[in-house]
Amino acid sequence: MRYLLDQKDGSILHIIRDLFGFGKVTLRSKTNDVYRYTATGFKSMNDVISYFKVFPLLTKKALSFEKWSTIHNLAAQPTNKLHLTEEGLAQVRALQKQININNSMTNKTGSAHP
Numbered sequence: 001m002r003y004l005l006d007q008k009d010g011s012i013l014h015i016i017r018d019l020f021g022f023g024k025v026t027l028r029s030k031t032n033d034v035y036r037y038t039a040t041g042f043k044s045m046n047d048v049i050s051y052f053k054v055f056p057l058l059t060k061k062a063l064s065f066e067k068w069s070t071i072h073n074l075a076a077q078p079t080n081k082l083h084l085t086e087e088g089l090a091q092v093r094a095l096q097k098q099i100n101i102n103n104s105m106t107n108k109t110g111s112a113h114p
Contacts, residue, residue, distance in 0.1 A: 020047060025037050049072065
């Protein structure tokens with residue numbers, strides 16, 4: 001499970017990294033100065049989810065975050081092994097395809113192939 005943010009201004013991503021206290025900021029290869037914040041690990045994802053519960057997103061990204069959070073919840077619960085079944089994996093994949101669908105089809109921010 002990963003949480004990714006891409007941004008033209010790397011300094012904002014450094015502020016976000018410092019706010020969360022984890023993750024890394026890198027310059028994306030084959031892009032025109034696009035930076036990426038990457039956080040991994042289930043504990044880190046819990047902190048990201050907690051943050052956005054207190055400070056909810058107000059744009060179309062809120063829908064993507066909701067789907068991402070649902071996937072996290074399917075995989076993170078020790079008693080919930082739904083994501084390990086064919087039905088659960090299909091559910092995860094369906095949600096995964098819907099994350100950032102408006103952006104991924106129209107605006108390839110930081111695309112390696114502009």
